[in-house]
Amino acid sequence: MWEQIRINKRNSMILLTAMAGLLLGLGGLLGYAFVGPQGVGVGILIAGGVWLLLTLISFSSGDQILLASSGAVEVTPEVHPMLFNIVEEMKIAAQLPAMPKVYIIPDPSPNAFATGRNPSKSAVAVTEGLLAKLNRDELQGVIAHEVSHIVHRDILFVTLAGIMLGTIVLLADVFLRGTMYGSHRRYSSRDNNNAQGLMIIIALVAAILAPLMAQILYFALSRKREFLADAGAVRLTRYPEGLASALEKISGSKIPMETANKVTAPMYISSPFRGAKANLFSTHPSAQQRIHVLRAMMHGANYQDYDQAYRSVTGKSGVIPAAALKESEAIPTRQADTRSEPQPQPAAKAQQRILFGDFIRKQQGFAFIDCPCGVKLKLPPNLPTSKVQCPRCKTVHTVTQS
């Protein structure tokens, strides 16, 4: 997949340059609109500073920002051993230099994404809904898809694009408000009133167009890579059906993701929106098509087999870069496991949810008291009293937290 990796690195550079142009232009316009011709230089200078700061921030902690904005919580292996096992399995299969960090998003809608700078510094995040709905093979397919994004270096590009797009949306928003407040000043200064008025209209149009353009670029790039990550996932797991049935369950879910927004949407394995919002800007190829391609892979699990399946399902030319197609070694697919898989019982899944809930409470500073009658008291931080009564057996406990 070297070709794809190079394309992604190049795209990251193009994105950074385009963003610089866009920001500098916007800065110049803003300067002109607010101050006049002498403000153009200052505007460009400030915009350049903003761009530099943004680039630095997105490289150093863009992944953290995106994870935080989607409400993801980093978890330890005890919280969900199976999820950790699966991530480690895929790390071994893909020969990643380091274990990705594992995050859980407290959201009932099933979805997942990956982020990070490079394969040695990466993270995968899955929702609670995903963990509740999928079985082991399906979860493995989803994680393999995310690990493929890491291997293909999609993560840096998507992270950069996410931060940049987020900023443009924010800047344009600020600017639109700014022109509303600024209108007073415009009427008080009488000289070159017309020119400034025209400039404000142009700036306004630019402010509306810029986020739209950025979004179109972002969406256009994120479709092909989903197919590529699917192909990579099959190559890792050798089991197309796992991912196919996972996608079926994810796309069949009617629950929209509450924590996703238009900036983070393209990161997810499947579009997080439902209903009218989903059709406006489709960030993902149709799940139905992806499932058909995966199910059409009958002969083997290498890139050629995926490409062949893709061509026969869509009738278009292939999606896999030529360099990856040269791979000659035949890879057979794995048969469905005949031995009994540990399918978690409903009780075990409920237990899992409680574990995760407690994990989050612990991070928020909750105190836990195990009452001898079997009740576990969960106390929020900064309780006004130091005595708590157990609701079942009425024993009074003393709270020892600070």
Next chain:
Amino acid sequence: MAGLGAMMMMFLLLGGLVLVAAVVVIGIYNGLVGGRNQVDNAWSQIDVQLKRRHDLIPNLVETAKGYMQHERQTFESITQARSQAMGAKNVTEASKAEGALTDALSKFMLVVENYPDLKANQNFLSLQETLTSTENKIAFARQAYNDAVLNYNNKTQMFPSNIVAGMFNFTKRDFFEIESPAEREVPKVKF
């Protein structure tokens, strides 16, 4: 005078050729070393997982024993396969012994189906997940190892790198195929 000039040219040309050849040889040599290190690294990954599986078995047997008094033979075959696998000295031997162990474990898992009490045991469930994951990790590590071996072996056998490989004694490596008698018995459906 003309002869001297031609001699100089000859020397320069020869020196240049030697230099180019040296650079090419160094490049191929480094590629071979890189390939060999990748094979070793991939092998150590398998090794870690195999060891983990060996450590897991006594635990598993201990937990299951209380529930399955009538399955002494199953336990014995697992324990025996384990000690044989732990004594394996090279890749070929390990392939065979680990294959037998995989078989014994999957037979055990089939037997477990008859013991609902055991399947409900929390401790056993978590052991079962660990075992499944370890089996998967072995399979994926093997996948990665065999890819690395194929890549390295190709280098040692294909022209021109095979010449450099012969010069510096890079020998071909064995694949890690888990030899499972049960897997061979599975009837293949042909259409």
